[in-house]
Amino acid sequence: QSVLTQPPSVSGAPGQRVTISCTGSSSNIGANYDVHWYQQFPGRAPKLLVYGSTSRPSGVPDRFSGSRSGTSASLAITGLQTEDEADYYCQSFDSSLSTYVFGVGTKVTVL
Amino acid sequence: QVRLQEWGAGLLKPSETLSLTCSVYGGSFSSYFWNWIRQPPGKGLEWIGETDHTGSTNYNPSIESRATISVDKSKNQFSVKLKSVTAADTAVYYCARGRRLWGVRMYNWFDPWGQGTRVTVSS
Numbered sequence: 001q002s003v004l005t006q007p008p009s010v011s012g013a014p015g016q017r018v019t020i021s022c023t024g025s026s027s028n029i030g031a032n033y034d035v036h037w038y039q040q041f042p043g044r045a046p047k048l049l050v051y052g053s054t055s056r057p058s059g060v061p062d063r064f065s066g067s068r069s070g071t072s073a074s075l076a077i078t079g080l081q082t083e084d085e086a087d088y089y090c091q092s093f094d095s096s097l098s099t100y101v102f103g104v105g106t107k108v109t110v111l
Numbered sequence: 112q113v114r115l116q117e118w119g120a121g122l123l124k125p126s127e128t129l130s131l132t133c134s135v136y137g138g139s140f141s142s143y144f145w146n147w148i149r150q151p152p153g154k155g156l157e158w159i160g161e162t163d164h165t166g167s168t169n170y171n172p173s174i175e176s177r178a179t180i181s182v183d184k185s186k187n188q189f190s191v192k193l194k195s196v197t198a199a200d201t202a203v204y205y206c207a208r209g210r211r212l213w214g215v216r217m218y219n220w221f222d223p224w225g226q227g228t229r230v231t232v233s234s
Contacts, residue, residue, distance in 0.1 A: 002155060031217075033217045033218065034212065034217075034218050034220075036220035036221075038156075038221075044226075045205055045224040045225065045226050045227050046156065046205070046221075046224055047223075047224070048220060048221065048222035048223070051210070051220045051222070052212055052218070052220075057222065089155065089156055091156075091220065091221070093216065093217040093218070093219065095217070097172065098172060099158060099171045099172060099173075100158040100171075100219060101158070102155055102156040102157070102158070103155070104155045105155045105156075
């Protein structure tokens with residue numbers, strides 16, 4: 001069981017907006033530690049999508065955006081496209097466990 | 112452009128020692144922390160540990176007693192050994208570069224990642 005909770009799946013039609021939540025606690029996100037997001041296609045390595053809670057690496061479309069508030073963070077995908085079907089993981093640091101922690105992952109399905 | 116490539120034995124028997132190496136191509140080796148992360152089949156990601164070019168390490172407490180991460184800066188390589196493996200250690204193992212805001216560990220993210228190498232533990 002991960003210390004960062006994500007919904008197992010979210011879905012949306014092409015063009016729609018979907019959000020993925022990442023809920024933590026006072027020892028990770030609530031401690032003001034940044035949240036980072038990764039996209040993973042089946043059989044492939046994860047790829048950085050958002051770092052520092054809100055920043056996008058170069059090359060990542062601006063359809064992807066991150067936010068953080070309190071003990072939670074969110075990844076929003078606007079203008080959903082079929083190529084966005086993938087698993088998405090959040091990541092932060094937990095001071096109680098003294099380790100980097102990942103969410104369990106959320107599968108995005110484009111209807 | 113930085114590229115990472117893992118390699119090592121892919122099939123182990125229970126109680127054996129897992130040994131993997133990651134080569135780093137391009138970019139600065141001495142400016143970052145270098146990480147091992149694993150993903151059991153159909154499951155999520157688990158951070159194993161990290162090292163810098165001096166050999167300074169940090170580990171996930173859940174696996175620290177069995178894991179050793181070492182570095183060979185002359186070859187821009189770092190390695191992980193995991194002793195006394197069981198079926199629960201079956202996973203895809205990734206190496207990844209750690210990047211930190213203000214050089215602070217609490218603000219670390221992973222980019223880029225290697226392609227991953229599959230390790231199976233079976234008798």
